Amino acid sequence: MKPKFTWMVTSTLLAALLSGCTNSGNNSIPPNETGADVIPVKDAVIPAGEPFEFEVDPETFALTIIKDGVREQASLPLPKAKVSNLVKSDDSVSWTYPGQMKVTIAKKNNYLDIKLESIGADSFQWPVVQADSYMLPLGEGKQIPADDKDWRTSLKDQSYTFSESFSMDFFALNHKSFSMVYLVTNKYNDEVHFDTEPSVQMQFTHDFPSINPDKSYGFRLYVTGNDPQQVVQPYKNYVIESGNFVTLEEKALENPNIQKLYGAPQIYLWSPSILTEENVNWPNIRTVLAGKFGIWLKHLMDETADGSSELTDTLEQISKQDYLDKYQKKVILNAINQAVKMKDFYSVDMFPDPGKEATALIQEGVSSLSEQKLYELNKLLLKDALGDAATDLKSWGQTGSTGLIQDMHEAGIDKAWIGLSNWADGLINPEMVDEAVKDGYLIAPYDSYHSIQENPDPSWNTASFADSTLYDQATINRKDGLKVAGFLNRGRKLNPTLAMPSVKQRADSILQEGIAFNSWFVDCDATGEIFDDYSQSHTTTQAEDLKARLQRLSYFAKDKQMVVGSEGGNDYASSVIAYAQGIESPIIAWGDPDMRKNKDSSYYVGDYYAMTGVPERYSKAVPIKPLYDKVYLDPTYSLPLYKLVYNDSIITTNHWEWGSYKIKGAEAERMLYELLYNAPPLYHLDSEAWDKQQASITGFLKIWSAFHSKAVTQEMTNFSVLSDDRLVQSAQYGDHLKVIVNFSDKDAVAADGQSVKAKSAIIIEGGKSTLFDAEANAKLLATN
Template identity: 45%
Template sequence: MKKFGVYLSLAMISLSLPACSLANSKEAGTVDAAVVNKEVEKNKSYAKKDFDFDVVPETFQVAITENGTKEIVAQPLEAKKVTDLKKEKKQISWTYPTEQIHVDIQKKANHLAIAITSSDKEDRTFNWPKLDATNYTLPIAEGKTIPNDQKDWLAYFKQNDELAMSESFSMNFFTTNQQKFATTFVMDDTFDSDLIAQTEPHLTLENAHHFIGFNPNKTLNYRLYVTDNDPVAIAKTYQMDRMERGEFKTLDEKAEKNPEIKKMAGAIQVYYWNNRILNTEDIKWNKLPDKVDEPIFKWIGELLDQYGEDGSEEYLNALAAFKNHEGYTFEKNTILTAINYTLLYPQFYNDAIFKNPDKIAQQLLDKGIDSLSEQERYTLNKHLLAGVLSDLTPELNSWGQASSTDVLKDMKASGIENAWIGLPNWANGLMNPTMVKTANDQGYLVGPYDSYQSIQENASIDWNTASFPNKDLYEQATVSKKNGDKVAGFLGKGRKLNPTLIFPDVKERFTGIVKNKIPFNSWFLDTDAAGEIYNDYSKDHLTTKNEDVAGRLQRMDYFDQQGMVVGSEGGNDFASKEMVFAHGLETPVIMWSDPDMRENKDSPYYVGSYAALDGGIPSKYNKVVPIKEEYKAIYTDPVYSLPLYKLVYNRSVITSHHWEWDSYKIKDQVGERRMTEYLYNTPPMAHLDKASWEEHKSDLSQNAKTWSPFQKAALQHEMTDFSMLTADRLVQKTQFGDKLSVIANFSDTDYEADGVKVAAQTALVLNDGKETVIKGD
């Protein structure tokens, strides 16, 4: 694996003025309400009111005429039989009797209201609208502008010709860019809609909506808005629509009930890997050869045989190697992995092995192992192990601290004032509560990854998120397809859970984790905002996708009520009122289906594996890889990217990269992505352990000193404007209120206009006349 240091020069920051120049006199959350209201009030000016519409009921063709220009915005379908036709000046309705579909269209003050209703008691799919435009503006991840003939996008849609909109779209709209204006179709939700793509002779799109027979709501509502061909007009019109329907909540409003949310402003995003409480530096390896025959090491092997997924063979071979004085790095890591792994086991205590427990261990044993909380069980196991390894290890309270607590203290001392610290599992925190307390005491947010997506019938300790005390859930609370088959869980293991049926189990898990008052103050819920939702056809618990989502939002709200700052994967805006932050919008998972990236380990594009021999960061998260040229247009090329989500939710949801694609992951794009982070107000993200902290310490701490005050200022305002300053779209500008803006020059040529010069491959932050340079080369 190449060293990361080769690429650090891409992202070093050069400050022309002190970082503190970015900070406004007001702290985040105290911005003048009148200023924000003025920024929001402008939304009402974007949607055009003076337009006419024409409809051909037989083909459902819709045309819009605005300022003398007529455009077909919904292409004609195959002609159908029409009955019950009623037409007035501003309203038209009819029925397709064969399809059992009724259509009603009304001209409102600033939009066209289109209601499509199915009267079929069975599942029914109806396709509309069919779109054929020269360009599409779509909320794919943060946002994309897609020409209908761009070769890489055509290849993408040829491979992905049917996208579930609830997963692929972060917001509930799609837009066609006509010659003179844009038309935006806003939906109540996208839960049962698929985007169908045709790529010959150019890109055309069609919405296939599935009316579900057991869903009492069989009406699909569109609000068709007409705006200028401007992403700001499109996004702000959508924001207005969300606000009018009560589907918008700012971070300030969320923080009124949960003040911990204020810590999120200016925070860099860190996934911290501390999978071991007992580390290499905690073992006196020179003494191990004389100890390997002691009962504890045999016991660990027996536990691995009984409860481990991979058995004990490698572990026993490593012990044998040490006995022969041939134990090296691989053997050390194998033994450490085994010890740390078995410390998690409820079955760890064996009175024949641990004959002289210390005072704390005895007190816990006296309580009864079955009555211990998870954290108490880990405490017991650590004390038991320390009692029999006293000749090999230092004092128990120092185990693992050099690679966890000490690193977090150094982060603070190095100038990282604001950070979100995400742990790969709650067990990492329960095994090392000192680290969690330290993070909290330093003013950081700290919390575990948690998931309620899947359940396995007999989950190993590796899959504790897929394990629940209530064993009835596997049969009684899992999702069925229409044909009766169960929906498979993550990576094909187990089954998918129905969120409406497990809320008591969510509460039980949480209360068990925090029973001993471990000071978590954040919680990350896997996939809850990613749009991977289901209609459950199980006869005894029929559940619609709307109800599925309601179940997810209920648990988000529950964690918020417990004082946790809630985040989730994806960031799709059905969860925007409940979540504070989201990972995956700015850089989503890149081409999950590409075997060169996921399977072919010899490929230069292979992203890495989930395992880490040394207990640190798995290579999937810290291996630097390039992405294929044909994927850049889809995922990273600024030419096709738009800050649509930020134009809507800058004050509401803090969004960053998917954890698989942190700020350092993509080879030769570290600097470019940093420029985009400032342009879009996207927190930098890093995977850290002790070694990677030392590697990135200088870069992260210097960037944080600039980033934190910048974001605190940016969050006080709407993203009020976005513009392309050059014809090649490589110089872009965002605006946050009247005084803060960012100009990013992604080109290889210096840019100068209106007295402002931005060097090639550089971003310039302008705050009330003060300049800060972010270097990307």
């Protein structure tokens, strides 16, 4: 007869739970390790979990939950195994699978504390779960019906790295009578595998790396109602209990600039060129290029990866004609703007008499100049070489940068976060950065410490480091001894535990001349892509890797007093960063060749590289395949799980590859989503894009910015689906601010009696209603 045991779990007031409990898991990151200050445990209004009973069969590890007489399986049975050391008491049961695992289940006030410890197993698969539907924190959150054909297609035989794919450390199983919520207490070395026949089933596996002395993992298991707010409440209380919940207002006490994010769209400004078409006298530059400078420019471009062959062909072409076409102008400007950032731009032979200002900088020693001063020198030298073929140096590059920022401010955009694709774009044009700060904006360079190149590449300076030993001595080894490849399989991945001296060196170098950056964007650190490093000289566990990333983010936030953001936004970074790009829409279908490789496909998202302006990867509006539309965008599957926990703690938006206007035909729906989920729109702008999008952007921001400014400092207190087709939904922030949206193509009357036009939103505050017609606003893009 199988040994089976039944216990009762009761619920008490959360205040009693918090006053006496410590974190039972091994995944709690102490605040002093995240860089966050230790803060008092907050009072939670909503208790987590409901009373239930449970049964467990040690031989198969089948776990059954019983509530009000209804039985549901929390984990399906494993193959029957031998059990030893079976011990039970009034509040716990433990047993051993000889030579493999030790299991302990203890009843707490309102949850099961489940601990699994390896005593020989290299990995262990448990739980294996099956439910009517699932609530999973994939990005912002998804509700996945187990028998849905689109999700079954999308998830078929898929395996997800838990730390990367799950934005928060839980998953929920939904049944008709109640839900079961698994809180994962060790996020490291976990994988979730999906089987889809006959319906979606999840398998959770934990590996026990040889380099990690921690041989345990575990869960808290709660029973809740089926409402999303009830489902997330145990996790929110758990985060608070752990001391890792920090509100935006608390962060703003240390850096008031964080408040500039409230009501701020997030805008990537594409102004890398310091010399632009309007700065050039094209008939005269033909003469300059035919001489000594043309030969020098070609020599410099031969040292780069981008543009050398195009320049050679163009110089040969224009020597045989008396004009320059549009493409030829782009090639020449691209070459000049690359060259002016090079350390080797100065040559005594090329510039024998460079002028007083340039001479003073040269006498400081060109090799010892800061990057900003190097650009200052090179601009002076370039002006000397171009002479009357270029306008006054002070006007270079200002129309599409400083001038564009001024236009945005005059158009009524009072707050904005502005991102630059590279810190060099700011150092070469400090006037642009000064203008952004003067107008009340945040402005941030893109920075990254994820990948490293063996040889410095001027076109990928984030992967180049002053310390030449890092490539061989500080990169990550896999278990098989091979190096982990860098982004796009170029170079290697840098071990973050060994990177901090280079982080500080780079930051100090960028900032040493007083550039006015007041924000910083660190790529990859909040994505959950973390590594075990098997290098004998610097063995590192995933936990140590993650800790080092948090220390890096904290360095920019605290030591440099920057408003810090990162890619992704997985919540281990929530106490440190203020904004995250990727929770609301992640990178869509990274592995689909029609989107990434097949340039003739209508779905191709575009190239990363552009000679001038916004690259197609960010500017080209493309449709997406119906399956991706369903699983990534369809509001009937979306849930604000992340917002229900973190709305007033971290500002989340789209990944920069999937800005607000990227998906063709979905512009109205994405505006409605940004209102409902209180998420900033994300735009990619140069002068051309601003001219096309200005009417739509400013029309939306008149509504969105005021709403966001109020909603972002409050909790999301309610989320409701108001129609049978799930296309009319509402969210409430605090006690008095509510938004209702209708994603459908038909006018609707919501369940609460509110009439809502098709593709529109109604904001309700203090008895006053404001209508936003998203469809009409989206049409401004086509007609402008």
